[in-house]
Amino acid sequence: MNKFAKNLISKKINYLKKKGLQQIQRLANAVKSKNIHFLIFYGHMGSNFGDLGITLGTINLLRTIYKSCKITFVTLPLSDLGIKSKYYLLSQYPDIEFLTYEIDEIKSKIKKEVLSDQNIIELIHRYVNDSGFVNTFIKEKVDFVLYNSGEHLFSYNQDDVFHLIAWVLPYVVSTKFSTKAICLPSTFGPFTTDLSKEIINLFFSSSDVIFTREDNSFNYLQSIIDSKQQNKLRQGVDPAFFVADTYHEIFASIENLENSVIFVPRLEKFGLRAGKMDSEIFIEKQRSDEFSESKLISCYVEIISRLIIQKKIQIVLLAQTYADQEICKVIYDKVKRNDPNTKCLLFIHPLDFGNYLAILSSAKSIITSRFHTIIFSYLIGKNPIGIFAPDLGVKIPGLMQHYGQISRCYSTTTLDLDGIVGQIEDDSEKKNGYQQIRIQTQIDKAKFFSELVHLLKE
Known part of the structure; x- marks a missing residue:
């Protein structure tokens, strides 16, 4: 890359970064002063550094918008490695709260109920009115319910359907008790049965906005969801991109x-x-x-x-x-x-x-x-x-x-x-490629952040 091209790219990066940060700060200042409570399904507490990156990025993203917001993660029962991840997360953000969802127990119950031909919509409504189930997650006022990134919602076979129901049920139920429900950028599909498609449409109808994190999921969902839900579908970026910019330094x-x-x-x-x-x-x-x-x-x-x-x-x-x-x-x-x-x-x-x-x-x-x-x-x-x-x-x-x-x-x-x-x-090609990535990530992050701020302040 010649000197002129390098200078041009550098100027463009600085311009985009300055403009993006100004826009982000302007939007964030409008909502930063409020005390807001986020309930998030699910907290990734396994042994996967990728999942931990999602969780850290999500916290950093929300705390940039609402500096003093309360964040509660719902997690599945934790293994020893999950507990280690939880302690690491608490070392970075000691005020984060956690709730546990016994998914296997609920999945077993749902499997019996669905096999007995109970209507899935009726089943959901029954759980909405089940104070014991609701109180597992809604222990106090919740402003926003978020379905966390990193989840891959799918159903390849009949057994996957039961897991899918158990997986989305707490989120769907909790949306009835919050101001707004948002699915952060995730991966979707395929859904190979009519029941699984019914479940994912219920997931959509319970959400105000659904973000995907890649083109394939976006296009696939457009082909299977109810036309009335199409306007809820958006494209975003994985929250791992929002791990604090200076974290590695x-x-x-x-x-x-x-x-x-x-x-x-x-x-x-x-x-x-x-x-x-x-x-x-x-x-x-x-x-x-x-x-x-x-x-x-x-x-x-x-x-x-x-x-x-x-x-x-x-x-x-x-x-x-x-x-x-x-x-x-x-x-x-x-x-x-x-x-x-x-x-x-x-x-x-x-x-x-x-x-x-x-x-x-x-x-x-x-x-x-x-x-x-x-x-x-x-x-x-x-x-x-x-x-x-x-x-x-x-x-x-x-x-x-x-x-x-x-x-x-x-x-x-x-x-x-x-x-x-x-x-x-080829080291030179690698450096050239990274300059392009740097520009595009700044654009993507600013766009997603701006859209999320607008959703949270409406």
């Missing part, structure tokens, strides 16, 4: 990683949802042949081996979630088996969310199959390479295409190893 860089490539894998169907994390069944499943011989694992091993053997690049395996640690272990073992003497492969366990960001920010490049690691990479000034399996969703290509980086996104079905290696080596 308070953490020192990790030594000896400046020339490394960070590799953050994902294998969702063998992830946290596979079972209790400390159980023998879970560990056995993670170590099964089906897991270790999966196509994604083979792709990861091939990429890493090539970078190590041909380019002598140090690779650092990094886990965004607890379950991903097992994926990293399998990859590590396979690469070491192919090249026992290599000293170019490390496996690092992040200590907490801040440490995770510090590791990412210390590296030369990042390769990942994790949606939120791409977001974090953009936030800390990196331009990552994305790898995705089409059968596990298209969030990553959707995000990277939006930011003009589809050339750095690779499908496992048409994996281009030469392309990936070339992207790692």
Whole structure:
């Protein structure tokens, strides 16, 4: 990039940033003085740094609008790792409150009721009038009920329907006792049964506004929701983009990683949802042949081996979630088996969310199959390479295409190893790409923030 182009981009960034911040501050000042109570379904308290980024970003977003607002998160029953995440969150925001929703118990009840042909609308109304259920969540005045980002609402089969009902029920019920209900940017679909479509339309009718976080969900919802609800549908950005802009700067860089490539894998169907994390069944499943011989694992091993053997690049395996640690272990073992003497492969366990960001920010490049690691990479000034399996969703290509980086996104079905290696080596293209991302993220954040402020002050 020549000097003139660099100066032009820099001026445009500064102009957009100044204009956006002025608009944001003007809108925020109009509502900042009020004491407002937000009830949020759900608080992401697992072992996933991506989910924690959503929660931290949501808090930062709301506290920018209402400085002294009260925030109550409804969470599912917490594992030991969930409790650890909760304590970390409280260390950053000690006044946040938590309520627990026993979803499995409710799901079991709903399953019996729906199987007995009870009308789903009648069932919802019964829960609205069930003071015991209502009081689980509405313990005091609530101004806004929010359905948090990061949720993927879907129904592939009949059993998913029961989970879908149990998942959205507390939100739908709580909207009856608040001023306004908003679904923050989320992922939707598919909904393969008439009942699941009825449920999602009920979800829409209970909400004032529904935000999606990518184009696919937006277009899909337009095709299935009632025409009367279409005007509620909006596009937004994932709240992880609102993790405090200076958050990563308070953490020192990790030594000896400046020339490394960070590799953050994902294998969702063998992830946290596979079972209790400390159980023998879970560990056995993670170590099964089906897991270790999966196509994604083979792709990861091939990429890493090539970078190590041909380019002598140090690779650092990094886990965004607890379950991903097992994926990293399998990859590590396979690469070491192919090249026992290599000293170019490390496996690092992040200590907490801040440490995770510090590791990412210390590296030369990042390769990942994790949606939120791409977001974090953009936030800390990196331009990552994305790898995705089409059968596990298209969030990553959707995000990277939006930011003009589809050339750095690779499908496992048409994996281009030469392309990936070339992207790692081409530092100048990486810097150019990041300038484009920086401009677009400023625009997207300002637009979403402005729209949210208008919704909350009406």
